[in-house]
Amino acid sequence: MIEVKGIYKSFGEASVLKGIDASFEPGKTSLIIGQSGSGKTVFLKTLLGLHIPDQGTISYNGQTTESMSIEEKRQLKQDLGMVFQGSALFDSLTVEENVMFPLKMFTNQSKAEMLDRVNFVLNRVNLKNSNHKFPAELSGGMQKRVAIARAIVTNPKYLFCDEPNSGLDPRTAIVIDNLIQEITDEYQITTVINTHDMNSVMEIGEKIIFLKDGLKEWEGTSNDIFKTDNEAVVNFVYSSNLFKKVRKAYLEE
Numbered sequence: 001m002i003e004v005k006g007i008y009k010s011f012g013e014a015s016v017l018k019g020i021d022a023s024f025e026p027g028k029t030s031l032i033i034g035q036s037g038s039g040k041t042v043f044l045k046t047l048l049g050l051h052i053p054d055q056g057t058i059s060y061n062g063q064t065t066e067s068m069s070i071e072e073k074r075q076l077k078q079d080l081g082m083v084f085q086g087s088a089l090f091d092s093l094t095v096e097e098n099v100m101f102p103l104k105m106f107t108n109q110s111k112a113e114m115l116d117r118v119n120f121v122l123n124r125v126n127l128k129n130s131n132h133k134f135p136a137e138l139s140g141g142m143q144k145r146v147a148i149a150r151a152i153v154t155n156p157k158y159l160f161c162d163e164p165n166s167g168l169d170p171r172t173a174i175v176i177d178n179l180i181q182e183i184t185d186e187y188q189i190t191t192v193i194n195t196h197d198m199n200s201v202m203e204i205g206e207k208i209i210f211l212k213d214g215l216k217e218w219e220g221t222s223n224d225i226f227k228t229d230n231e232a233v234v235n236f237v238y239s240s241n242l243f244k245k246v247r248k249a250y251l252e253e
């Protein structure tokens, strides 16, 4: 469980996060949506500890980062998994070496133990027989699977994904979304995803937070989003004709 209370973040004169409260539960896939520049990436990076908030608190399983000892902070780092935009794999490392990287950084496991775990997660994301391939030899969807395997290899409690579908065709995007949702449920991970993908909003939006100008403008589920009359959400989500028709059909049902 992650609880965010009154988060503010500015860069110089630019105030980006302006007092956000939110909570994210284990086993649930939560999506952050909003226009370009609304603060989604800054918010995700703040949850990850890459930005320090100017004000406000973030607690992980009831403990704020300020109250953690050095050892607890080290453990928290191991509990955070991240799928970066564009996968961010190391090009000169094989699939196996990419996925093993966090284990080498955070654990004292033997080579055999690490290899067992790497093979387990690669199997879990349906990537067999690719251990010795390099990222350039894989499709975009396969690279995302490697990025997901790397993010979950340390068995994290929290998983953050920045635009996990960017650059994928719609069908592969849904497969990747479903994989993230299955893993979230299976291992009871607290998952937060930044997305622009309206298919994801409709398919896996167990909880959706809509950011506008650094504030939480709206929160709900994918069902609520069909019914909402919040003008900013409607204008954002239903800007395409396809989604306007989907909403009309839903409301007429």
Ligand SMILES: Nc1ncnc2c1ncn2[C@@H]1O[C@H](COP(=O)(O)OP(=O)(O)OP(=O)(O)O)[C@@H](O)[C@H]1O
Residues within 6 Å of the ligand: 011, 014, 016, 034, 035, 036, 037, 038, 039, 040, 041, 042, 043
């Ligand atoms: N390190 C930084 N220094 C200064 N300004 C920053 C920094 N990071 C982000 N910003 C500013 O914060 C604002 C929000 O940026 P952010 O990347 O969070 O938006 P976003 O909602 O993720 O947009 P997009 O959907 O385009 O990725 C932008 O105006 C950006 O210029």
